[in-house]
Amino acid sequence: MVALTDLTTQPILELDKVGLRCERGGFHIDPWGDAAVAVITHAHGDHARLGSGFYHCAEECLPLIKQRLGPETKVTGHKYGDRFRLGDTIVSFHPAGHILGSAQVRVECDGIVWVASGDYKRAEDPTCAPFEVVPCDVFITEATFALPIYRWESGAETARQILEWWDSNIREQRPSLLFCYALGKAQRVLAEIKRLDPSRHAYLHGAVHSLTELYRRQNIDMIDTTLINDETKGKNFAGELILAPPSAYRSPWMKRFKGADTGFASGWMRVRGARRRRGYDRGFILSDHADWPDLVRTVKETGARLALPTHGGVDVLSRYLNEQGVVATPLRATAFEGETED
Ligand SMILES: [Zn+2]
Ligand SMILES: [Zn+2]
Missing domain, CATH: 3.40.50.10890 (Rossmann fold)
Known part of the structure; x- marks a missing residue:
């Protein structure tokens, strides 16, 4: 098993000026700047942006990406679960339950698995595939509604x-x-x-x-x-x-x-x-994001040895997870923070 320190000192995914970069794979996830290759979690405006050379997304997301970024966009749609190679990494999309075509991105490199959740929810939704728990070493979780007051009805x-x-x-x-x-x-x-x-x-x-x-x-x-x-x-x-x-x-x-x-x-x-x-x-009250109990539950269910909350209540969630015995530290996106399409 890879030591926890190696997960943090040799990250497979880390933030740079353009977004969440995978150096070994030669791509960015949901870049806000111009990337050579963009791996997109879903078609909301704060995740799918113009300017990248080539795009990858889940198959169900593809028509939405073309509608939002233009029909000329160079983009490949992938079936959920299908593995494809980017650089030294194996990448696959897995349902995030957020909106139609939304996906978590699983990145495997040298036997280590990172998952970037994108936006997700666990609640039942008739318009999209249900969230899939993807076992991983490191889980980058969204934290839009990461306060104990946020609990949704169905x-x-x-x-x-x-x-x-x-x-x-x-x-x-x-x-x-x-x-x-x-x-x-x-x-x-x-x-x-x-x-x-x-x-x-x-x-x-x-x-x-x-x-x-x-x-x-x-x-x-x-x-x-x-x-x-x-x-x-x-x-x-x-x-x-x-x-x-x-x-x-x-x-x-x-x-x-x-x-x-x-x-x-x-x-x-x-x-x-x-x-x-x-x-x-x-x-x-109707949200397409995980509420507080589902954020905590999901991090635990992935079995991740390291959780990196991003977007929203990152400090509260990190602190709570640490108290629960899960190693967690905020991943701060400095270039973009704004009200999300929730
Ligand atoms: Zn979204
Ligand atoms: Zn979002």
Whole structure:
């Protein structure tokens, strides 16, 4: 067995100016700068960026990458679990359960295995493959919601609350205008509602619509939807559910939904006062990230001898893991920290 000190002094993955670099493999994972070769965990904007020469991603992620980075993007999609060689390393993608096509990246070199989780969750989600525990020596774990207050109910329960809210707005003849991230969250809401009541129908902002169509092409089962465009001009949206990205909130686009009740679906809605500060009428707690118990559980289940929390509550999680007998130390990305699409 390789000594723990060797894992830290000869890291297979480490941060440089461009991102998480694998020198032995000649690639970067989710680079924020220009890399020769980019290995991408998923298509959210803070992970998949323009500027790299060549991209690798999971097969289900490929259409989303092309939509976001352009059809000319040089990219290869890989089946989950398929091993391919990059430099001196063997790389494979494994489901992260975050959004469609999201993946953990497993990197093996000289018999040592590192796994970079990317964003992940353990909760059930009808729109993507469930998270797979990948045994490894070193686990780089996200830590977006790494505080004990973050505990999620199931997506099904949150969808039930959304339906209840929608029904009360139907009774009052008001539009239900629900804001959520256009990639992943919106489709999860549509899929969860489908399970509760397949007869429902929703209207979509253009940004949500185009990504939802890509999900449909991969046979993700969601309620029927209609794009809001010139053809829906003058329509009375009373009693309808409309899904839109947060960027459309308080924009001129919103004016057509007279008397609308507004909601926001996000893990951040768990924070006291967050809904009021942002001005939404309702907050629904729905996150595509692991909550606190699942972060801790996942690190333990990988059997990693070293955990490297990154993005978010890295100090809290590292300290807690150390108390639990798991060696952990924060991996700080200095070039990019921002609000993630959660
Ligand atoms: Zn993400
Ligand atoms: Zn992220």
